[in-house]
Amino acid sequence: MTTDTKIDLDHAQLLEYLLNITRRMVEMRSLDPLLAFVIDESLKIVGAEQGYIVLKREDGDIDFRILRDCQGQDLEPQPDVISRSILQEALTTGQSLVVRNAMTDPRFSHSLSVMALRLRSVMCVPLITQNHIVGAIYVENRSVHGRFGEEDVIPLELISHQAAVAIQNAKLNDELKIANDHLRQLDAMKNKFIMLISHELQTPLTAVKSYASLMSRVLDAADTEVKLAEAGPISHKLNRSVERLNQTITEIIQLFRIISGQLQLNSTDIDLEQLLKQILKRFGKTIEKRGIQIELIDIDQLPHLEGDQHLLTVLFENVLGNAVKYTPDYGNISISGATQGDHIEIKIQDSGIGVPGDEQTRVFDLFYVLGSLLNHSSNKLSFQGGGLGLGLPTAKGIIEAHGGKIHLLSPIYENEQFPGTACVISLPLSTAGDLHNPTV
Secondary structure, three states: OOOOOOOOOOHHHHHHHHHHHHHHHHHOOOHHHHHHHHHHHHHHHHOOOEEEEEEEOOOOOEEEEEEEEOOOOEOOOOHHHOOHHHHHHHHHHOOOEEEOOOOOOOOOOOOHHHHHHOOOEEEEEEEEEOOEEEEEEEEEEOOOOOOOOHHHHHHHHHHHHHHHHHHHHHHHHHHHHHHHHHHHHHHHHHHHHHHHHHHHHHHHHHHHHHHHHHHHHHHOOOOHHHHHHHHHHHHHHHHHHHHHHHHHHHHHHHHHHHHOOOOOOOEEEEOHHHHHHHHHHHOHHHHHHHOOEEEEEOHHHOOOEEEEHHHHHHHHHHHHHHHHHOOOOOOEEEEEEEEEOOEEEEEEEEOOOOOOHHHOOHHHOOOOOOOOHHHOOOOOOOOOOOOOOOHHHHHHHHHHHOOOEEEEEOOOOOOOOOOOEEEEEEEEOOOOOOOOOOOO
16 A cells, blocks of 8 residues: 555455454554554555654653654654644543544634644544553645545544554563563673672782781791891782772672662862862872873862762762773873852763763663673773772762762763763752762
8 A cells, every 4th residue: 555545445344454453453562563553554544644643651741653654654753743733632532533624624723733734634533541541643634635534533443442452562561571671681780790799809808818828927937137028018918908808898888878878978068179189199190100191171160069078089089980991091081160050060071982872871770880891800990990880870879969960971882982981970069958869
């Protein structure tokens, strides 16, 4: 069927045709193919030029899901190429509408969309299931008036009744598939986290065991001068390994405090310029060794804010550490600041590998690690180095506890071209004594 001519069927043939459509809809499990099938068959049944299927969202707004012409071609759904007044009438009343000539119909001729689009034949049938209007089928023919009559309503309503049920089932199936995929991803992330935490704990524990054994042998030596000469460096390495072990455990405890709602803010006056400079000083040796250039832009112009000094330090250590980790040697990182009303906005831009579009929100999920475990190393600040995948979820929890927001901006993910990533942090100037609930 390649024209807008109605299919020519007698009563019995039409019933059989509609029964076959119903059977097909029952068999379809995915929403998008179902919607395409429903609108194609609707156009054939009534001989329309083109048609929409619109679905109502939970917030009551309208989602223009599909627009196709009588040749089965997808058109770009645009709200301004449909009569909102006709559509809204059907969605509000739950009654089907047949408009023989919209330009002369006293109910709709005054509508701006009808006049602008010069609409003539229009038919709109609501999609109703369990006495709930979930959307509508909207078909039109602009070239002639009187294309649709009352006899066209019954077959289109029969399609719409079964379509409404099929659409709800398909949406549930799609949601179930998404949920199952998410559960599988969570299971994979859990397994990855177990591997990461085993590595992160095993490395310093092995070092502690080795240095403790070596220290024992040194202390057993008879020569006191040998003891003094060798015990110092070994003790330093032993302490460093213990500190790393303690840091890993602290990261885990800190995040689970956020998740369990046990995070408490101890707000004080914060000078962000000094805080950021102190953090960069701690990263100094790594940044210098890897040849990364750091630029501060307008940070000294920022006003002080109220916040938890310790938690904000953890926040920026995690975000800046992430920028260093995913920026190649001799890359660039800029840290810029601006005041936006009653908020401060900090933008940390790196020249690293970027983040894929579909992962720019997922990197804030618990245990999510960007990239392969093959890139994992014991040095957290080496290029694509180690970590438990807790840095950004922890940062998000701390920011939300302060009443702020965080998001990433990255054009693409490219492990060789280095498109870069911008992490944008918005923090209120004052916490006003409120403790916000983080959503990690």
